[in-house]
Amino acid sequence: LKGMPYDDSLELILNPGGHFVLGGPDADTGLTGRKLAVDAYGPFVPTGGGAFSGKDPTKLDRSGAYMARCVAKNIVASGIAQRCQVTLTYAIGMAKPLAVGVDTFGTGLLCEDDCLAVAVQSAFDLTPAGIITELDLQRPIYARTAVGGHFGREDFPWEKLDRTGLLMATIR
Template sequence: MKTIELVGYGHPDRFADYISEKILVENLKQDQKAKVAAEVMVTRNIVFLGGEIYSKAKIDYKKLVYEAIEKVYGNKWWPNYQNVRIINDIKAQSPELIKIQQEEIVAADQGVIYGFYNQKRYERIIMLYQIIDSLQKKFPIAPDWKLLFNQELKELSISVCGVKAKVHPNINLFLKQQFLKYNLKINVIVNPKGEWLIGGPLSDTGLTGRKLMIDAFGAGVSHGGGAFCGKDFSKVDKTGVLIASKLAYKISQQKKVKTVLVELNYKIGDKIPKVIVRTYKKNKMFEFNYNYDLSLNDWIKEANILEVDWSEIVLKGGVIFYLKDILK
């Protein structure tokens, strides 16, 4: 886990995540019992909406998508986006899945989910997003960027879209100065293959869930394979990450270890998962079963996550920005 990988919210995959979370949030605003599994594909000329939803909400999905494009790109980074075609193929959720959620929220599918805690890694990821936020305020870069931060080599490689090559040295110097504020002397490489002026969906296709490892704490941490974005809270791919990460934090404090990985196993219909914990100390790994007795339904009530605007979480950088406020 020496290298952290992150991408901007204007990366096509993250933008697809953003739309899928907007679909979730808008449904929950009108119907807190909504069941949502929203999938999005974004191209230069078409935005395709798929997935399964059970909801009483009445939503203008075409308007939702255009508002999302305007907020993230606008005409500056996606000229004439008003001509983009919106295809809505969202279907009703299976009645068999709806039936198992009647009395209380239970796991809507089987899944293996991981939560993680390491304070230094959390702080480094948040630091990187804050530095890039400062960069975007200083230079007219596009919201599409991607970086690799190698902590061992003390090197940042970053590709930013939307600025001419003559600006690259200024960005390089600015980033080095930002790192010095955190007492870090970092070798910075900006746009290693030269100018990158066409980004976002104009140059690449975006898919919900294709940046799973970004939501898995910057890559290098175990991931169960399920997409976090666009899911309601009966979908343990989403809720399980939050439960397991908070549990990892709790165990790190109790056992005074720096790094904890928590694995949850849910069968469809489960209220409570099976839990395996791995702690790491002095290059040794210790594994044990953990007795966890809080039901999915009760955890959702306790955490008050129905009120969170998950689309704004994506714009900030992802699930870690929600976790940083609850891991206290």
């Protein structure tokens, strides 16, 4: 941390999931599929590596991406912004996201992006359990994502627009 700017509000989180004993292929194996950039939005949305397919809903690179899509769609559908990208940052072993980012690319109409990030956390349960429940991710729906992709089809629960009113109420 030498040379890093900090103050008393800095919280350093080291291995919040506890003792790390098992790693590599023994701990994180499964099916692989198209890379996240292919399954998501190509180069428009920053992603990590790996793939959505073959992961259960407790894996936040999959379920978190679905929830981020749901949040962004609700922000745009509510008229709060014309464009929106939502970023959720998690640490292993911690239920609440470490950071929630909203970027409206200057198209926000009612409040600034940081204000929207606070509203999002009031309108949506962003914990892994909350995401799984909210999007009903324990149902056998994943085979359909392998053909036609994960986004843009209204029959997936992360495409629903049912939080627009709550978002508007949270902002005002």
